Amino acid sequence: MKLSSKVIPLNIENIDTDQLIPAQFLKLTTKKGYGKNLFYNWRYFHDYEPNPQFELNNPLREGAQVIIGGNNFGCGSSREHAAWAIADYGIKAVITSQFADIHKGNLYNNNVLPIEIKPDELSVLMNYFLENSSAIIDVDLENQTVKVEESGFNVKFEIAPFKKKCLLEGVDEIQYLINMKEEIAEFELNNY
Amino acid sequence: MKTLFDKIWDKHVVKSITEGVDVVFIDQHFIHEVTSPQAFNGLREKGQKVFRPERTLATADHNVPTINQHLPIKDKASFHQVESLTNNCKEFGVELFGIGHKNQGIVHVIGPDLGKTQPGMTIVCGDSHTSTHGAFGAIAFGIGTSQVEQVLASQCLVLNRPKSMKIEVNGTLNKGVTAKDVVLYIISKLGTEGGTGFFVEYVGNVFSEMSMEERMTVCNMSIEMGARGGMVGIDEVTINYVQSRVHLSEDKIEGWKALNTDDGAEFDKSVRFNATDIYPMITVGTAPDTGITISKTVDDAAFITEKAKKYMGFNGEDKINQQEIDFVFIGSCTNGRIEDLRAAAEIIKGHKKAEKVEAWVVPGSMKVREEAIEEGLDKIFIDAGFEFREPGCSACLAMNDDKIPSGAICVSTSNRNFEGRQGEGARTLLSSPITAAASALTGRVTDPTKYLN
Numbered sequence: 282m283k284l285s286s287k288v289i290p291l292n293i294e295n296i297d298t299d300q301l302i303p304a305q306f307l308k309l310t311t312k313k314g315y316g317k318n319l320f321y322n323w324r325y326f327h328d329y330e331p332n333p334q335f336e337l338n339n340p341l342r343e344g345a346q347v348i349i350g351g352n353n354f355g356c357g358s359s360r361e362h363a364a365w366a367i368a369d370y371g372i373k374a375v376i377t378s379q380f381a382d383i384h385k386g387n388l389y390n391n392n393v394l395p396i397e398i399k400p401d402e403l404s405v406l407m408n409y410f411l412e413n414s415s416a417i418i419d420v421d422l423e424n425q426t427v428k429v430e431e432s433g434f435n436v437k438f439e440i441a442p443f444k445k446k447c448l449l450e451g452v453d454e455i456q457y458l459i460n461m462k463e464e465i466a467e468f469e470l471n472n473y
Numbered sequence: 474m475k476t477l478f479d480k481i482w483d484k485h486v487v488k489s490i491t492e493g494v495d496v497v498f499i500d501q502h503f504i505h506e507v508t509s510p511q512a513f514n515g516l517r518e519k520g521q522k523v524f525r526p527e528r529t530l531a532t533a534d535h536n537v538p539t540i541n542q543h544l545p546i547k548d549k550a551s552f553h554q555v556e557s558l559t560n561n562c563k564e565f566g567v568e569l570f571g572i573g574h575k576n577q578g579i580v581h582v583i584g585p586d587l588g589k590t591q592p593g594m595t596i597v598c599g600d601s602h603t604s605t606h607g608a609f610g611a612i613a614f615g616i617g618t619s620q621v622e623q624v625l626a627s628q629c630l631v632l633n634r635p636k637s638m639k640i641e642v643n644g645t646l647n648k649g650v651t652a653k654d655v656v657l658y659i660i661s662k663l664g665t666e667g668g669t670g671f672f673v674e675y676v677g678n679v680f681s682e683m684s685m686e687e688r689m690t691v692c693n694m695s696i697e698m699g700a701r702g703g704m705v706g707i708d709e710v711t712i713n714y715v716q717s718r719v720h721l722s723e724d725k726i727e728g729w730k731a732l733n734t735d736d737g738a739e740f741d742k743s744v745r746f747n748a749t750d751i752y753p754m755i756t757v758g759t760a761p762d763t764g765i766t767i768s769k770t771v772d773d774a775a776f777i778t779e780k781a782k783k784y785m786g787f788n789g790e791d792k793i794n795q796q797e798i799d800f801v802f803i804g805s806c807t808n809g810r811i812e813d814l815r816a817a818a819e820i821i822k823g824h825k826k827a828e829k830v831e832a833w834v835v836p837g838s839m840k841v842r843e844e845a846i847e848e849g850l851d852k853i854f855i856d857a858g859f860e861f862r863e864p865g866c867s868a869c870l871a872m873n874d875d876k877i878p879s880g881a882i883c884v885s886t887s888n889r890n891f892e893g894r895q896g897e898g899a900r901t902l903l904s905s906p907i908t909a910a911a912s913a914l915t916g917r918v919t920d921p922t923k924y925l926n
């Protein structure tokens with residue numbers, strides 16, 4: 282997975298899942314159609330009138346596939362709707378210094394790459410993109426790097442080998458588990 | 474020497490994939506209407522059955538109205554979501570306690586109360602407050618919907634083993650300090666990400682002297698410090714609670730006791746607090762880590778932000794006990810159990826709520842509601858001018874009609890005060906049931922101590 286894209290920088294810490302997708306939008310029984318309501322409360326005034334102060338509404342950032350968020354991104358509820366909203370909006374990677382655990386797993390399961398970098402690296406990156414609305418970021422999963430050519434920013438990120446393999450080879454955790462059913466039945470026999 | 478967590482985890486590893494990544498067997502799976510429909514759709518698309526239907530239990534809680542539950546749900550989308558759950562459970566052979574069933578209620582209230590939650594288990598649900606069940610000495614945590622599908626299809630999950638953290642609180646609690654205050658205090662010290670990547674064990678006399686209900690309140694909020702989950706060791710209190718609900722063999726009980734953390738077992742991180750430092754707490758910001766003692770000012774919250782103050786309409790020097798309030802909500806999986814209702818009723822008995830305050834009591838389950846009625850608590854609430862409603866998540870997340878209006882201030886016994894959590898523009902102050910009750914009486918944020926004998 283290689284990505285060259287504009288960026289939406291959200292310089293806010295503890296972005297919780299209620300902001301990513303408020304509860305009134307959790308009533309669908311499908312995985313699609315959430316993107317329009319991503320960050321609903323911050324993004325719109327009443328009746329979907331865009332709030333021009335919010336970075337998602339900045340026309341210069343149109344088409345961005347990367348969000349950079351403050352520390353503790355995705356805290357709060359386990360609602361995968363938050364990850365569906367991010368994916369449905371067209372985001373392919375989210376960069377922060379630390380994700381909330383459940384949300385991070387949900388991003389992986391929807392093929393959105395969660396990238397954790399050091400807090401000082403994050404603030405350099407955040408400031409750069411806040412000031413440069415149409416700048417481009419390069420994300421490379423194989424080599425585990427985040428780069429910005431114009432600024433010379435270049436850092437490596439960590440990723441669990443199993444997760445990397447899943448993303449790169451398109452391995453689906455659920456298929457993996459379904460294929461293990463015999464082994465699981467045997468485990469039950471021996472332990473219960 | 475091993476921790477309780479490690480002993481339970483190791484017993485449930487079906488297979489290790491790589492260092493630190495295991496396929497873990499799940500003993501008990503709970504589902505509700507909001508986070509399960511897409512998982513069932515996934516099964517259908519893949520032509521899969523539910524692998525072990527007897528290990529999944531369903532309830533409808535998030536969308537249900539709390540008045541006139543016998544009538545069809547008015548909101549179309551909510552109606553459809555609850556109906557999907559009913560249909561899915563029927564099609565896949567999963568037991569459901571739907572609206573009107575005597576066992577219906579908030580998933581984290583009914584599981585323990587029905588004896589489904591037991592020590593030594595691995596327990597998951599597509600809901601972050603699954604951490605509640607850790608009170609029984611179980612590994613319990615919230616999962617996303619993709620994982621709900623995995624559990625339905627295979628009764629297993631692919632998991633990273635989290636790091637371990639010990640939170641110790643010793644000493645004698647001050648008057649008016651409840652389990653909720655203890656956990657709000659801990660979160661106010663550690664922050665909403667203080668526990669990220671960790672699984673917590675709560676140790677010390679403060680927790681061992683708590684009832685199961687109180688332990689559940691504490692474990693419930695583990696997720697609010699970012700922890701994967703939290704647990705309390707297994708003792709007589711645990712066993713008595715479970716035994717009064719289901720029959721247990723001596724062998725089983727002995728097996729559970731052996732699971733407790735060995736003396737000298739190491740944790741990756743340890744923190745310690747003194748019980749005497751804790752007083753009744755209230756949050757002042759838009760994250761659960763903004764708790765302060767009720768006599769303090771907004772800026773005394775270590776994690777308060779300018780953004781939060783702006784949303785809440787507070788100044789740093791504002792004394793929170795001067796704050797006028799509009800709503801009181803007593804309920805949720807944090808504080809919607811019978812003990813919580815009893816404690817609130819004790820404060821309210823013989824008093825009237827402040828006129829301008831709207832106050833709702835929403836029992837956590839049908840069973841809690843029945844017990845409350847049997848004990849006459851409903852009358853106490855109603856006589857004081859409170860509404861005593863039917864069970865559900867209600868104003869904890871306002872997915873049904875129970876919304877706090879924009880700008881209104883609500884003292885709430887739930888677990889999250891995020892922007893808009895209780896309705897667009899609503900402002901939430903988290904507290905214990907007795908603080909909420911006392912505040913309903915005076916119409917401002919009130920330390921409950923003076924109402925206690």
Ligand code: SF4
Binds near residue numbers: 580581602866
């Ligand atoms: S009561 Fe609130 S926190 Fe608990 S399960 Fe319901 S919505 Fe979630």
